Amino acid sequence: MRDNSGSKNEQASKPPILISDADRRRFMKITSAEFVKSAFTEDDWPRLELPEIAFLGRSNVGKSSLMNSLLGVRGLARTSSTPGRTQSLNFFLINKRFHFVDLPGYGYARVPKEIKQSWGEMAENYLAKRARLVLSIQIVDSRHEPTTLDLQLHDWLQHHMKPQLIVATKSDKLSQNDLRKSIARVHQLMCTEKVTTYSATTRKGRDEVWRAIEEALTVA
Ligand SMILES: Nc1nc2c(ncn2[C@@H]2O[C@H](COP(=O)(O)OP(=O)(O)O)[C@@H](O)[C@H]2O)c(=O)[nH]1
Ligand SMILES: [Mg+2]
Numbered sequence: 001m002r003d004n005s006g007s008k009n010e011q012a013s014k015p016p017i018l019i020s021d022a023d024r025r026r027f028m029k030i031t032s033a034e035f036v037k038s039a040f041t042e043d044d045w046p047r048l049e050l051p052e053i054a055f056l057g058r059s060n061v062g063k064s065s066l067m068n069s070l071l072g073v074r075g076l077a078r079t080s081s082t083p084g085r086t087q088s089l090n091f092f093l094i095n096k097r098f099h100f101v102d103l104p105g106y107g108y109a110r111v112p113k114e115i116k117q118s119w120g121e122m123a124e125n126y127l128a129k130r131a132r133l134v135l136s137i138q139i140v141d142s143r144h145e146p147t148t149l150d151l152q153l154h155d156w157l158q159h160h161m162k163p164q165l166i167v168a169t170k171s172d173k174l175s176q177n178d179l180r181k182s183i184a185r186v187h188q189l190m191c192t193e194k195v196t197t198y199s200a201t202t203r204k205g206r207d208e209v210w211r212a213i214e215e216a217l218t219v220a
Contacts, residue, residue, distance in 0.1 A: 028210050031095050033071045038088035042125065046091050051220040052099040052132050053213055056123070057139030058147060059105030062169040065200035066139060067092070067100055070209060077102050089126055098217055101126075101133075106149055127162065135163050135216035137209070142168035142182045142197055146189050154190050163219075165194050165212045172199040 039045050057063045064077040076092065077100075090102040103123050127136065136157055140146050146154070157164045168186055171179055179197060186195050196212070198205035 028095075028214060030071050030073075032093070033073055033076055033095075034093050035076065036091040036093050036099070038090050040088050040122075042129075045089070045126070045130070046099065048093075048099075049132065050093075050098050051134045051217055052091075052101050052130060053135045053137060053216065054101040054103055054127070054133055055137050055139065056103045056153060057105060058141070058150060061105065061139045061141050062200055063102065063105060063139050066137075066167060066169055066198060066209075067102060069200040069203050070206060071100075089122065098134075106153070124156075127157070128160065132220070133162070134220040135165060135213060137165050137167055137212075139167045139169050140186060142171050142179060142186075143173055145185060151189060154192075158192075163216055164192075165196065165209070166190060166192060167196055167198045167205070167209060169198045169200065171197040171204065172201045 036046055037044060055063050055067055067077040068074060071092075071094065077090065087104050089104070092100040092102070094100055103126070106120075106123070127133065138150070138154060138157070140150050154164075154166070166186060168183060174182060183195055183197060187193070194212070196205055196208040198209060
């Protein structure tokens, strides 16, 4: 067993912890996060001229959980075990400085055809037209191979030269080894270097995602 009796002195003799500028910048400090509105048509999109970060992914992939855990709030973006429910674009104002946009989840088999079509129209219209969209974060499930729809969306974003980041979430459900394999597969299928793993449970990966967001906001 370790003897801790000397630990106090040991601590006293340690140099003070200096936080480097790089470390200070590691996490964005969230001072406010508020739901703005649900948009069903283009007229509903916010008029406030702020950069926007969109979150895209298959229903139930962990989109809302990612947004909530990035912001460090519970239940701002609604998490649900009933996939395919959100059919609007949901806007959140962060630090009064930029918007997070929660796009409806795609590829849910039990959603009626008309809704599927309207997803395509709504989301594509937004992605294609919105000039202030500075980053599209596409979420995939690290446990599964990206689906055809994941790949189609990714190709579409690349074709239209939209800045994007792939986040492979639910990483806590895989061993390190399986996670490495999964990421290699995503790299290969999606032909991109910009893949980061994430877990909404442990929040591992939060730095990387925030860094990408910060970078996109800086460029904007
Ligand atoms: N273990 C684990 N579960 C997650 C993670 N992210 C989401 N989930 C779970 O997956 C389900 C769907 O998540 P949700 O955020 O509602 O997905 P959405 O439909 O894409 O918004 C919920 O039961 C979440 O608790 C994660 O990183 N790890
Ligand atoms: Mg959701």
